[in-house]
Amino acid sequence: MTMDADDLRTALAAVPPPSLVGVGDNVLDCYLHEDLAYPGGNALNVAAYSRLFFGGSAAFVGIMGDDRFADHVRGVLDEIGVDATRVRRVHGANGMAFVALDDDGDRRFVASNRGGVQSELRLRLSEVDHEYLARFARVHTSVYSSLEPELPAIAERGTRVSFDYSDDASPEVIRSTAPHVDVGFFSGGGLSDAEVEELGRYAVRCGIGSAVVTLGARGSLAFDAQSVHRTGIRPVTAVDALGAGDAFLTGFLAARAAGADLGDCLDVAATSGALACTLRGAFGYPVHAGDDARAQMLRHYPAPERRAST
Numbered sequence: 242m243t244m245d246a247d248d249l250r251t252a253l254a255a256v257p258p259p260s261l262v263g264v265g266d267n268v269l270d271c272y273l274h275e276d277l278a279y280p281g282g283n284a285l286n287v288a289a290y291s292r293l294f295f296g297g298s299a300a301f302v303g304i305m306g307d308d309r310f311a312d313h314v315r316g317v318l319d320e321i322g323v324d325a326t327r328v329r330r331v332h333g334a335n336g337m338a339f340v341a342l343d344d345d346g347d348r349r350f351v352a353s354n355r356g357g358v359q360s361e362l363r364l365r366l367s368e369v370d371h372e373y374l375a376r377f378a379r380v381h382t383s384v385y386s387s388l389e390p391e392l393p394a395i396a397e398r399g400t401r402v403s404f405d406y407s408d409d410a411s412p413e414v415i416r417s418t419a420p421h422v423d424v425g426f427f428s429g430g431g432l433s434d435a436e437v438e439e440l441g442r443y444a445v446r447c448g449i450g451s452a453v454v455t456l457g458a459r460g461s462l463a464f465d466a467q468s469v470h471r472t473g474i475r476p477v478t479a480v481d482a483l484g485a486g487d488a489f490l491t492g493f494l495a496a497r498a499a500g501a502d503l504g505d506c507l508d509v510a511a512t513s514g515a516l517a518c519t520l521r522g523a524f525g526y527p528v529h530a531g532d533d534a535r536a537q538m539l540r541h542y543p544a545p546e547r548r549a550s551t
Contacts, residue, residue: 243476249516250294256509259297259495260378263288265364265386266356267303268336269310270483270522271530273351278530279483279522280314282336283383283405286487286523287494288323293524294488294513295495300324300377302370303386306335306358313528320526327373333358337537340483343544348483351544354537363387366394375400378498379423381490384410392421403494405487412443419447424497426490430457437462441469451503453493453510455486461510463493463503472507475515484523489514 244252263284271278280289285301292299301323305311307330314335318325334357341351364386366374374380375398382388383405396402401423406415408428419425425444429437437454441464444452452464460473492513496506517524 243478244512244515245478246516246519249475249477249512249519252512253294253492253509253516256295256492256495257499258295259291259498260299260376261288261291261297261381261491261494261498262300262302262374262377262379263291263381264302264366264374265382265388266336266359267301267305267314268338268353268356269314269528269534271337271339271534272348272522272527273339273341273530273535275527276530277522277527278310278313278337278534279525279527280317281338281484281523283487284381284386285314285318286484287381287491289318289321289524290484290488290491290513290517291495292321292323294491294516297495298377300327300373302327302364302366302374304329304331304359304362304364306331306333308334308533310337310528310534311335313526317526327370329364331358331362334537336360337534339534339538348481349544350542352538352541354539357537364391366391371395371398374398379403379494381405381494383407384414389414389418392418396421403490405490415444415449416447419444419449422448423450424494425449425452426493427452427454428486429454430459432456438469451497453490453507455489461489461507463507465503468503470502470504470507472504472511475511477515477518479518481521482518484520485514485517487523488517 265284
């Protein structure tokens with residue numbers, strides 16, 4: 242049965258509010274066909290969803306530019322109640338990614354500004370930052386945030402760490418970060434069932450407490466040292482699938498913080514991911530893009546190859 246946004250929010254209302262800080266990347270997803278730019282980025286999205294979907298205590302720590310797009314993102318965080326007092330503002334352009342519609346009406350990333358000010362800077366955490374992060378039950382970051390050197394110090398203070406490896410982490414990165422990661426997330430849509438099993442088992446052997454592999458329309462699996470659980474997707478009339486993966490992992494983390502087992506965590510995650518699909522952009526709050534956004538299309542991505550018809 243297809244669920245609407247109200248059904249999905251009702252299902253999530255039973256999950257206690259989590260305590261989470263997202264650390265790392267932020268961008269604006271610029272929809273060229275709409276001339277609108279929406280706040281996004283893995284670390285920022287997870288903090289926003291934690292607040293918007295679960296009413297949690299949420300914060301974001303990262304690097305932003307000082308242009309009007311960065312001003313918009315900072316204003317949105319203030320509006321929705323995500324604390325941004327530890328955000329660094331740097332002179333230059335905020336990160337932007339550019340989205341277009343293909344011939345089938347699907348959205349795909351076509352260009353970026355190479356991360357804006359984040360491309361040449363790495364977030365370095367001070368002792369004040371570590372004391373701030375320790376106020377939250379969980380720190381979430383990703384392979385795109387270059388925070389790997391900081392993970393041991395975060396974990397040593399007792400804050401649980403979740404890490405999104407996406408589909409872009411080498412076995413060496415998994416092995417080196419695993420001892421400090423409570424929950425690791427992987428994108429496995431292009432993997433066979435055997436490869437998914439191998440990846441999940443490898444992550445747990447390396448020391449990750451729970452490894453979650455998302456498979457797109459095929460659902461998702463969660464592994465720990467004792468068990469494997471699987472769930473499907475929630476049927477929903479989708480408005481925009483951008484951000485669904487970040488909402489999925491936010492739901493998993495919220496349920497995990499409440500003490501749910503892996504199977505129940507996957508169910509909450511699937512519901513949260515479906516709810517994100519009812520929103521434009523990752524979680525709404527667009528700003529006019531304009532020529533100053535298009536001027537930042539510095540790196541262009543090739544169009545996907547078309548398969549020959551048979």
